[in-house]
Amino acid sequence: MIPDSVSAGREKVGDAGFRFSCGPELKCYNRCCHNPDLELYPYDIVRLCRKLGMKSSDFLKRHTRNSMRTNPWFPSVMLVMANEQGRPCPFLSPDGCGVYEDRPDACRMFPLERGMSVHPFKKDSVEEVYFLQRMPWCFGHSTAHVQSIPEWIEAQGLAEYNRMGEIWAGMNVLFRRNPWGPDGQESKNFRMAFMACYDVDRFRDFVFGSTFLSRYRLDDALIGRIRADNAALLEFAFDWLKYFLFAAQPENFKAG
Numbered sequence: 637m638i639p640d641s642v643s644a645g646r647e648k649v650g651d652a653g654f655r656f657s658c659g660p661e662l663k664c665y666n667r668c669c670h671n672p673d674l675e676l677y678p679y680d681i682v683r684l685c686r687k688l689g690m691k692s693s694d695f696l697k698r699h700t701r702n703s704m705r706t707n708p709w710f711p712s713v714m715l716v717m718a719n720e721q722g723r724p725c726p727f728l729s730p731d732g733c734g735v736y737e738d739r740p741d742a743c744r745m746f747p748l749e750r751g752m753s754v755h756p757f758k759k760d761s762v763e764e765v766y767f768l769q770r771m772p773w774c775f776g777h778s779t780a781h782v783q784s785i786p787e788w789i790e791a792q793g794l795a796e797y798n799r800m801g802e803i804w805a806g807m808n809v810l811f812r813r814n815p816w817g818p819d820g821q822e823s824k825n826f827r828m829a830f831m832a833c834y835d836v837d838r839f840r841d842f843v844f845g846s847t848f849l850s851r852y853r854l855d856d857a858l859i860g861r862i863r864a865d866n867a868a869l870l871e872f873a874f875d876w877l878k879y880f881l882f883a884a885q886p887e888n889f890k891a892g
């Protein structure tokens with residue numbers, strides 16, 4: 637079910653769209669890049685690592701901390717702010733966002749918030765709703781520009797982020813079943829899942845540097861795609877976890 641209740645400071649966005657625009661002419665420019673509570677999704681980490689030329693393990697150590705938030709069985713990864721006055725985002729430069737083309741989902745989406753209902757094993761099962769968050773320090777709501785949700789998705793380059801976000805939301809539904817058992821985060825399965833979701837370069841070493849490829853039947857085209865591209869490898873990692881932890885048989889994935 638799509639939630640239809642709206643908490644204070646948020647309102648559901650309908651077909652009429654929403655009034656908002658952002659730019660350096662506003663006196664609040666970059667205010668939102670100071671001390672945000674910024675959760676990074678797995679696809680955000682892939683994109684930021686690519687932009688920064690960093691390995692995911694180094695990125696996680698240098699820029700993130702884990703936090704138990706909405707899912708009691710699986711941590712969120714949070715971006716750590718710079719230890720400077722105002723706690724700016726470490727990627728904020730004097731000219732604005734220094735990772736703009738690869739900025740995280742939450743930065744693209746703001747001031748919107750996407751609510752979703754997904755079935756982890758059914759394609760095209762997503763129901764979604766968008767909310768507008770009104771922050772008192774953000775003057776973008778006072779501008780005249782009105783846009784629809786599809787226009788915002790296009791303008792912010794959100795389509796691929798939304799698609800990967802839907803898969804990630806499905807994984808979160810599965811992790812809520814607590815597949816780790818009594819050992820919790822000490823279990824091998826938890827550590828494998830954390831690596832597969834958040835540490836794609838270590839997952840790459842696991843796939844291509846172990847007996848993995850002899851244990852599963854993958855077609856050559858898929859192997860080529862995941863060898864060439866960390867985003868494709870992440871999508872494959874989600875499929876593998878569905879098989880490994882939940883005995884599902886995702887498309888394109890067969891045990892040997």
Ligand code: SF4
Pocket residue numbers: 657658659662664665666667668669746747773774775776777
């Ligand atoms: S308008 Fe809002 S989103 Fe844009 S810079 Fe100002 S605070 Fe940030």
Ligand code: SF4
Pocket residue numbers: 668669670672674725726727728729732733734735736739740743
């Ligand atoms: S990633 Fe860019 S847009 Fe997001 S908080 Fe940091 S500087 Fe701002």
